[in-house]
Amino acid sequence: MFAAATRSFVEEVDHGGLLIPVCSLNDPVAALSVVVKRKRFWFWQKPKYQPTDFNLNDLLTGDAPIKPGVAETDFIKYSGTFGDNIQGSVDASFISAGVNVTGKDSSKLQSSFGSLKKEEVDVQKLLRDCKDRVLDMSHSLIQQTKEKNRRAFGIVKERIVTTQPCSVIEEVQQAGQCGGTFSSCNPKIPKVSLKENGSLSKDSNVTMEIPANTTIAYGLIELEVRHDGHFELCLTSDFTGGFEVDGPVKMASQSLVGAALQSSQNSSLQQELDRLGDHFQLLSDLPAATRSSLLRRVTELMQDKSAVTALQDILDQMRLDKKPDMSDLKTTESQQHNIKSIVELLDQSRREGPAPSTSVLTAVHLMTATLEELPDAGLAALGMCCSPQVLPTLERLARCVSGSGEFPQSGAEVSQDVFEKTGHLLALSNVSLKKDGHVLKTEINPQPGHVPLVLCIAVTSLASLAQSV
Structure with a gap:
């Protein structure tokens, strides 16, 4: 409070x-x-x-x-x-x-x-x-x-x-x-x-x-x-x-950090997303049941930023090979249950997965870190878009932000509801979305900070979990 x-x-x-x-x-x-x-x-x-x-x-x-x-x-x-x-x-x-x-x-x-x-x-x-x-x-x-x-x-x-x-x-x-x-x-x-x-x-x-x-x-x-x-x-x-x-x-x-700041502007966002491609691929390669469970539980935690922060603190401990201490979680019982379930899924993936530098733990840590960095209103708006029906469109728009800035709808019209939701979310992340006939256009506003990059990483991570769910 x-x-x-x-x-x-x-x-x-x-x-x-x-x-x-x-x-x-x-x-x-x-x-x-x-x-x-x-x-x-x-x-x-x-x-x-x-x-x-x-x-x-x-x-x-x-x-x-x-x-x-x-x-x-x-x-x-x-x-x-x-x-x-x-x-x-x-x-x-x-x-x-x-x-x-x-x-x-x-x-x-x-x-x-x-x-x-x-x-x-x-x-x-x-x-x-x-x-x-x-x-x-x-x-x-x-x-x-x-x-x-x-x-x-x-x-x-x-x-x-x-x-x-x-x-x-x-x-x-x-x-x-x-x-x-x-x-x-x-x-x-x-x-x-x-x-x-x-x-x-x-x-x-x-x-x-x-x-x-x-x-x-x-x-x-x-x-x-x-x-x-x-x-x-x-x-x-x-x-x-x-x-x-x-x-x-x-x-x-x-x-x-000084060099990385330059990578968060305009089309250079694509370079950063490409650099993180292995993390997104690890998420999409998880078994369907694991992806579904992770997406559902993370989406629930997104309703309260303090719960996202609590999960991120636990993942910070795990990345340092420390046994996570969940005895002092200042979250609701339901949130604690979701955090513990996510940790159990990651423990299982870590035992079965590759080296720590490219582990599922690192990929989920990346995703929750972006969610924690979003402004409160942006996190709430993204939470409203976290369905398997909306996330693929939102991911294409994120790629549009990091690339040419144009998204041809090519016959698959984006509904007005999805357009309004994603437009509101992008606006909260210092990106404008406009419709020009059958083409959607995005533009990063002046002095956007890291928020457009953070949003693109968050959306791409969530969409990786939503594939074929």
Whole structure:
């Protein structure tokens, strides 16, 4: 609930910026707090951040603490009301499970954190104070972080803070029917409503009181740390931190990411999809019953982004050859069942399959990583397209996005319903879809980021599972 509220706030006020939403009320975030940044496996994945119980002074040698000064200013007064009405019908035939779902959903998202303030560290004074200071490399936090790959330290340079009490309210509204041999109809994605001073709406079913002076988002300065404990502040976004291993402090992955960024534009998307072709082929080569089960269970998890994130965390552990810990899954019982079933399917495929670099585990990890990276609205829109009837058309459109930009319908007309669904999904992914006679045309909008690439990979992966299902 709280994580969804802060994520929505950051998407509205700093989309594509440097603010990081706070995920938990228990996260200790203050000026100069140390945060561990974990870089992900795929270059387009957003890093994950783990606030610690330490601040920069706790890690420095010497007795003189750094006191750079913190300026406090008014930020914005944040409130908004969002609503949607969705009507849809899905008739999907899975192996051993025929599903017919019809529904009419209405939802309302009211958000009001009230007046917010920003606290900013005086970076110039911080830079002067840090000159010639050294980190205590024997500190347990440094030792434990340095031992793990793709980790970096950041310190909080700014934070957005509430100035008055407010409430986080979770609302669920749905009317629908399920038919066929499928066992259940899953609830709608929870909507989050925030109102000042604890005012509740009659349709809410969970309320969380948020006190004043609660951090809802923050920004970081990353650290480049050398063997001897000397460090530098990364003052611009194109410099990322890390621990010196061999040679220069800047990690080699930076140049890889910089090159990969160029591959996510226009027709070069096709090169990236071709490079990942073995992963898609592995999914399509699975037995029909396995593909059907995976598609159905992943589609169900897509109704709640937190469930997709939980599955991705489990797959991260499995890729590191760790036994996945499912005892602390913060998901519903139904979602836990789906995650465990997916893990069992992957365990079976891993025992019977090829080397880890081209394993089914890696292919599914790729797919769920893209689903996690999609914006909330994009994930919901893709979930409405995840039937074996719609996915093949959507995959052809994804290939169109990554190729010539034109999709001749060649006698097989795309229905108006499918055209509207896919057009809405593509628009949420910074791609426009237009109809010109019997030709559909796609165009990537300016400065699209990684979202078109992420969508194309997600669609191609899901379509690989839907083949002949």
